[in-house]
Amino acid sequence: MTARQRVALVVLLTASFTLAVDFSILNVALPTIGADVGFGIGNLQWIATAFALCAAGFTLLMGRVADIAGRRRMFLIGMVLLGAGSLAGGLSITPAMLLIARAAQGFATAIVVPAALALLIGAFPEGPARSRALGLNGSLMAAGFTTGAILGGLLTDLLSWRWAFFINVPVAVGVLIVAPIVLTETRDRVKTRLDVPGAITVTLGLLALVFGLTHAAETSWVDPVTLVPLAVAIVLILGFVAIERRAPYPLVPLRILRRSTVAVGNVAGALAFVTETSLVFLLTLYLQKVLGYSPLEAGLSFAVLGLGTVTGGLLGPRMIGRFGTKAAIVGGFLVQAIATLCLTLFTTSPLSIILVLVATFVGGVANLVVIVGFMITATSGLPAREQGLATGLTTMSQQVGITMGTPIMSAVFTGVVLASASSRTDAILGGVTTAVWVNGGICVLGAALVAIFLRMRAKTE
Missing domain, CATH: 4.10.860 (DNA Excision Repair, Uvrb; Chain A)
Structure with missing residues (x-):
């Protein structure tokens, strides 16, 4: 990488990581926010939902807009919106103001993430440099979710939940200062319409x-x-x-979905984000409701998972270079499934935290190998005019996967708890364990679908 490429990579990764953190940074602070701003207990979930709706709902559209209007331009517009929304969120005194701020952050995510990924891909030709850049991007996006839980607990306990918003403002300003210098504008060369x-x-x-x-x-x-x-x-x-x-x-030329790389890559990516992000939710329930951890202690426990995701992002390109993308994705899913299913062995004993730490580290490494494989698979071998569309699809897969995972696992958990006649602690443990079985099963299903689909496509292409 040249010096300019390195700086550009830092700018793009900083923006993507910050937006990934925003998805979960308020989770452990929700009760405190509700008390300060005036949310009822039944409406707290809208603080997260307002972000997720905009992030997942508009990402494909914004990826296409970036192709037409210019990716650097949309990236900068998104960062301005992120800074403004974050400032408004930190200053919020009413529920409506806070929800508008969270929606602005989600919309900024839909603008920035596909534009940043397209700019990143455009800055590096296909090969080891791009694979390494995509690996870092995938690892930081996944690590951002767990980092958000840790950072949210620290800021809420040591300062105020408002700093979970304010922390984005200097990041946005810094990116807006450097990005115009190191990022080159790109857009579709073929005239088109939205x-x-x-x-x-x-x-x-x-x-x-x-x-x-x-x-x-x-x-x-x-x-x-x-x-x-x-x-x-x-x-x-x-x-x-x-x-x-x-x-x-x-908006989506259906021919692009006939490419095995695009189709299988996005299926793998969505399932990877469904499983790992929802596992954080399940482990939060287990650590707080069964082992009695505080929100801050539970958040700090995910530091090991974050370390695993960063490690996996660094190892991913090497694994793909040695074994191939398909083998890396399938193998990563299977290792993640084994690590996840080991968590069904935890009990009410405090020593179970050892199992949690080991399994989440191994699972985090494997999950990021899958994510790196997904990013490379879904964005390689495409003409420049389809890069924005491809990155919009991968971003949508990420956001929808993150958004879908927790509701699915939460529904499984809630169903088991409500049907249980055991004590509250045993019922919670049973609900978490059942949901972990489902989570691990999705990993196995993902490995099978990727292996079978690629084999079938290989016979016809």
Whole structure:
């Protein structure tokens, strides 16, 4: 890497990592925020949902807008929005103001992350340098989720939850100062137009999907407020497919999904983020409700997982270089499944923390090998005019995976707890254990789907 490339990489990774941290940084502070700002206990989840809805719902659209309007320009606009939204969040005194600030942060995520990934890919030609850059990006995105839990606990206990917002402001200012110097503007060279019907349809479909999944964790899968948005999401996404087949300038040219690399890469990426981020949620329940850890102690326990994800991001490119992308993804999923399923052995004993630390480190390493494989697979071998679209798809897979995982595991956990006749602690332990089984099973399913799908595609391509 040249000096300019190194600085550009630092700028892009800093922005992506900060936005990943934002997804979880307020989780352990929710009760304190509710008391200070005036949220009812039943409405606290909207602080997280407002962010997730915008981050997942608009990311594909914003990736395409960046292709047309310019990726550096959209990256800078997103960072301005992040700084403004974070400042507003830290100064919030009403629930409405706080929710608007979180929505702004989520929308900034939808703008910045695909633009940053496209700029990163454009800065490095295919080969070891790009693989290393994508590995670092994937590791920091995944590590950001666990770092958010740790940082949120520290800031809330030592200063105030408001600093979970304020900390983004100097980061945004620093990026805005350096980025115009080291980042080169890129956009589609072929004249095109934005597919407005497709953009509206897919955005509303993703919003409905995320809302339905989030509500399922709060109530149940059979609640009408859960089923109606999920049904609407299916209709809208099917409508989106029909629109794209006829659109002169489709938001997602369906031919790109016929590429085995794009299809399998995004499936693997979504499942990787579904499993690891939702495992953090399950372990938070276990550490606090079963072992009696404080929010800060629980957050610090995830430092080992964060170390594992960073290690996996560094090892990922080497594993892929030695064994190939397919083998790395399948092997990573299987190792992650073994590490996850080992967690079904934990008990109410304080010594179970040893099992948690070892298993989460190993699982974190394996998960990042999968994520690096997903990033390389889904963005390689494409013409420059499709890079923004491809990165928009990978970003959407990340955001939807992060958003879907916790509601799914939460719904499994809640169902087991409500059906249990055991003591509260035993019921919670049973619910967590059952959800961990499901989590590990998804890893095995991911390995099988990737292996079978690629083999089938190889016979036809």
